[in-house]
Amino acid sequence: MTVLTRVIARLLLPSTLITAIAVLVKGYGDVGDGFSAAVIAAFGVLLQYVAFGHRAAARALPLRAMPAVSFAGLLLALLVTFGPVLRGQAPLAHSPAPGADVIYLGTLELHTALVFDLGVFLLVFGFAVGAIDLIAGATDRERGQGPL
Amino acid sequence: MTVLLPLLLALGAAPVVLVAGVLGARPAAWASIVMAALACGATLWGRWAGGGALDVAWAPSWGLRLTFALDGLAVLYALLATGIGVAVLLYSARYLPLHLEHQGRPARDAIRFYALIVLFMGAMVGLVMAQDLLLIFVFWDLTAIASYYLIGYDRHKAESRAAALMALLVTGISAVLLLIGLLLLQALYGTFALPAIVERATPGPAQTLAAGLIAAGALVKSAQVPAHFWLPRAMAAPTPVSAYLHSAAMVAAGVFLLGRIYPLLRLSPFLLDLLLVVGLLSMIFGSVLALTRDVLKQILAYSTIAQYGYVVVMLSLGTSAGVVGAAFYVIAHALAKSALFLTAGTVTEVTGEDRLSRLGGQWRGLPVLAAASGVAAAGLGALPLTIGFFKDELFFKAALERGWPFAALATLGAALTLAYVWHFWSGIFLGPLRGEAGRPPLPLVAPIVALGLLVAVGGVAVAPAADLAEAAGRVAFADLQPVEPAYHLDARPENLLALATYALAATIIAARPRWFRLAAATARLGERVGPERWYAAGLVRLNRSSRALLALEVRDLRSRIATVLVPTAVLVAIGLWATPTEGAFRVGRITVTDLPTVLGLLLAAVGALVATVPRRPLTLILALSSVGYSLAAVFAFLGAPDVALVAVLIETILTLLFLGVLALFPAELLKDQAVGPAPRPSLRWRNVGVGLGAGAFAFAVGWATLSQPAAQESVAVQHIRLTPAAHAKDVVTAILADFRGLDTMGEITVIAIALLGIAALLGRRERPMASDERRATSDERASGEEKRRREGR
Structure with missing residues (x-):
């Protein structure tokens, strides 16, 4: 990989992540949702793989935590889904309820559906990066480079 | 509060023990003892305060409630689970360190043991208090899971692992029957609340089926014939586990459940008769086999099968004496049997022998143990002045109410019991001295003495145990006649039967050489053609068929895909043939504005066609992805x-x-795939045929679907409106x-599950290593670190 690729890859990581977050929080008003945001963010990380190789990328980024991120996302989504059941509502009954007032944070509406989407985001992001990390690690071992 | 306190103490014990385990194995042991004692005390207090009920709605929109009640039945079994639990945990606190030391395992392994025992205790207390069918099932399965880990505690032994798996499979499969039965009851009476079901229940085939399924699950848990074989195997567990699970807790859960659903069982005389047969068979077979065993714990295991056979018989006799007697029997049996199990553990610990043929005359070295376990054995054998006498008094009374043939069978069963109890106790403690005994530590004797004392006290003052049993019986049997066990010094039939029992037992013991061959042959026959063989054969069959299916599936990717595509195409074809096609296939018009869409679709079609040609994987992947991008466009x-x-x-x-x-x-494989010989022509034509057929029918369905725009307001419109x-603002x-x-x-x-699968397949493998191998690796690691440090410098 040329120096140019590396520089661009490094520069693209923050901007990809910001794009992903934008897609996530704007999901309710515009194109995109937690899933797309997660995949976009995953691309940012994967670009580091392509540019720097698996080992260097794994050293620079907290890749070990990816399965944990994934399961944190699952827990978050489960919480939003079955939390209302404990309060005697239907599963996934979001609050504020339809028609009720929403708290605004700038133009961002605070809504539990957003938390659910955040769960989806974490899960898919953890899955995409974690799966590719596992595959890359296995590839390294296959080629006899041994584990990190 | 009366309900909540015992429940919380019992269920909270396992986390408390784990937290205490941070400090070490000893604090964990003490935490488990204290928690069990507190739970036991709370149960006693709850009984003194008159019981109570707890009803919390946790998911009311789904009709799910947490309903618990501390009724007579719950008090009895909760006291057994916690009280015997205290004795067993006291014993384990000394036994487990020795056990682990013998096996060269770290002392910290004991923490897991204590946590699992109290987890089991919590599950048991939850089970006996639950009044909701789903809760009963959840706690039922929790006991099965905890027992799996407890039986397989010595996990380095293949025998233990196999025994644990067998117990889990046998009781787990039967738990499915239980679940079906519970769901059937819910379907019949529209509620999961057991008291409401008992009120609404009416006799009928569906009700009989439901109660029968639940009873089947219960009988397997109580190790009744023909599903008894898991219990002797489970003796691979450490002795305290056997003493707890297989005398007072796990096997007791089965008869507890029978007691819990007794009002439903009573509605069907047929079911009760069936139970009677199972109980009698277990009683006779268990006793006869116990007489032939040589390994101490095996005798006790078969004895447990027989003793719970008694309980099932008493319950199914369907009289007041029977129901109260069953509850009383469970108390007496739990006290005596756990003491005998612990005796077996201590004797094995101090002599290193676990067979009767290598033991004898131990009373010289172990007089206190001999006396305490002698009292317990007398209790199991129903001798006077022990609590056991009354269990047989009630047993005879219940059998007599039903008729003389039953009384005769009861006498035979009681005599066999006395005979094998003698066989067990005299084999260890009497006769010529065999086996070198060291001095047992106090904690390995004290719990046995305490249990023996309880057996003896129960033989003098029977009222407390009788009250417990009567309160339990009242739950099962609304129109209960008071049954008062007591000593009567007269010639009433119960007393005569007891005397006949002692005489018969003496004859059996004296005539041992005469019948031993026959009994041993029966045991061998059972081993050869018995249900354990069916279980093993079933397991092998199941494994084989699963392997065959797997081989079929992974043999060839193309045929695997064909097995999905061809049936789909056939089903679609049937659907198309069956529905009227008039107006189903319409051709719309294409205007200039559709041009980009058409172009995109054309690109996708070309990509799909191209994807069928290349044999190099890389080209194939790129062709496939071009189809996807075109569709995205x-x-x-x-x-x-x-x-x-x-x-x-x-x-x-x-x-x-x-x-x-x-x-x-591997690169070679990919190369082979790319330049190797083409598949056989017949296969190629088959592949083309399958592809074309599936594609044609998918095309037909797609066309038909798109030809008919939805008439009424579609879900999509509704979603947009909402x-x-x-x-x-974004509908998607x-x-x-x-x-x-x-x-x-x-x-x-x-x-998330897929990620787990990938991690299991590709993640860093940690294979279990032998300890010296592990040491070698850590040495390597240490030297590697040193090298790195030197290089760094």
């Missing part, structure tokens, strides 16, 4: 930016994943996170 042209975005992203990441996986394959109310996101959120939930769960 089509979605964008059709005004579906959300879908287009997701399609592009998915296509990209799938392509990357494909390429990554491709890198895992979107603003859901505080959203609102659908994913709100309207169809449960679907999303299910899908992301699948993703």
